[in-house]
Amino acid sequence: MSNTPPIGRKVTLNDIASGCGVSRATVSLVLRDSPLVNKLTRIRVEQELRRQGYVYNRAAANLRRRTSSSVALVLNELTNPFFAEFAAGVDEALGSAGFVTLLGCTSESAAREQAVLGSLLEHGPGGIILSPAEHSNAHDVLATIGPRTPLLLFNRELGGSLPEFAHWDQLMLDNQRGAFLATEHLIVRGHQRIAFFGGHHDSSSCRQRHAGYIQAMQAAGLPVEPLWRVECAPTRLDAAHRTSALFTTSPAAPTAAVCYNDAVALGLILGLQQRGLRPGQDFALTGFDDIAEAELCMPPLTTLSTAPRERGQQAAKLILQRLQQPQADSRKTIAPVQLVVRESSCPPIVA
Amino acid sequence: MSNTPPIGRKVTLNDIASGCGVSRATVSLVLRDSPLVNKLTRIRVEQELRRQGYVYNRAAANLRRRTSSSVALVLNELTNPFFAEFAAGVDEALGSAGFVTLLGCTSESAAREQAVLGSLLEHGPGGIILSPAEHSNAHDVLATIGPRTPLLLFNRELGGSLPEFAHWDQLMLDNQRGAFLATEHLIVRGHQRIAFFGGHHDSSSCRQRHAGYIQAMQAAGLPVEPLWRVECAPTRLDAAHRTSALFTTSPAAPTAAVCYNDAVALGLILGLQQRGLRPGQDFALTGFDDIAEAELCMPPLTTLSTAPRERGQQAAKLILQRLQQPQADSRKTIAPVQLVVRESSCPPIVA
DNA sequence: GGTTATCTTTAGATCGTTCCAAAAAGGCGA
């Protein structure tokens, strides 16, 4: 009566079919909840599925149906909490749509990005969510993924001009407005000498944030002192080291700084402390990203909330929509950011 | 002469074959670098592959060969930098072995873990790397993945007794020895009233670390005061809130604390500051994990380095070995941890 | 009983690859 399940081989539709005396096709219909099958048959089949411990082989199904049930997520960096949250959001949203996340980390190397994209492509993802590595460029990406693979660019623009065929979707943060809001906030608090601290000028997001800063300064009629633009790598460590560059004596030192992101701001906090300054009392600063530490550091950091997890969910939704409508016009989504005021943005000391 | 590549459909072996007048089988041999094919034929085929922009369909190949080229990575948490680093390490090592990472996040929910495992399994990963959710248990996991899927347990043990069939590999940190080292270090510095702060007792890693603490205290003949065992969630926020529990007046307050992990230690730093105590001067503390912030916070944190990225690479290697030798005996690997002494573990104030 | 309509089931081709066994193509000595 009770056949033994096959050993050393996975259970297939055929095993189930012969196990309960129906055809492969019927079992397939049961699996897909087709209304065609008779109730009694369905019950018999479902019992047999459980009995033999069947697991669906989605790869085989995808092959036949010419569909995909995965999306590739290629990130320049996973260690940064911003991207980790983003990835978690992507995975969550993809998962609840029945898709699976193919992960790829490029560690900011354009060469690895090429390799990773190529390797992931062979697994037939329906689409790709890409946060490009620093010097990645559009032509190389197009060359490896081809013109027909749906791609969603996140967070950064690709270097090089966009090729003709690449009608790629984009999901970007409103960097300029965010930096504008932060700068304006410091100005309203009474600051006049405000620096822009951290980031590299060849990063598109840094340029946009810097533009927002300039915009706010000019709107308030405040002077923009070139020495108050201090570049550094977007890491805590480098930011701490570069702190002294803010306090060259030639013009009066700034009383506040708009930082490229939270990591840089946390580094600046450290650097200020090492100089004997009390961040949030003697010197005001703002961040960007609202990572978890921003709320918990001392002083708590005024920053721009980008809601990375929600961005991840949004990215997943966008790419899934694209899968359903491959022909629709490409679109660029700019996610709003929100100023979160905390204690790091104190008013200036009245001299 | 030059056929157009097919439109709206992916290029297949057949397209290449008919494109340069050989059989499908020959093209397949070329792709796999078989020595059987003639040099001239190989060149012709390779040209055609490039010309049509062929991408290998690994899913189809895996179906035929009954192999897999992916590994599932299921994590209880991705936001924690420890796990993010770990994931990056896994992905890196899998990638360079030609495997792809199927990501799954469970957010500490055993129910989600079941769902995620089930969904990932359908994509036919060769094996699974699992860092279990808090209340996950062995029987449920066995029920969904079956006895034949290779699984590597990372970081935590599974609740419930291990079922008969589940000969699962394990990669654990040497929690007990780590906590022992931290405690011993504080004792050598002259502390006698040392607390164990943070974590929940139903977490296996917390029990192990606590055991290491007890071991060191007893080895030094120091009393273990029950009030100095303060439980809290392993987050910065909860740790900050629970700080006051260390300073109930009944016995003399402790002068140092061994913290469950870095997150808790950072929370404790915050809590101490809020009470007007200077961590690293008035009170000594140690962490566990050596996350990036440990080096950069104030004061820099004495902690145990677990090298999460290396652990990730190690986990990938272990699961890949298991794939090659499914029958080998299961093994439990305990990764060493290393004490990193920084400024948070000051000597006690001589009263 | 025969015809029609409705409800269920199924054989066989198919997706894009690999494997197998066997065929074709060439080279060489007799």
Next chain:
DNA sequence: TCGCCTTTTTGGAACGATCTAAAGATAACC
């Protein structure tokens, strides 16, 4: 020219699912 060996190539059947079109049941009607 023939057989024999080596080097290349190839048709067709897999892998595990889905789809199509058609066949079997069953019920209903005249």
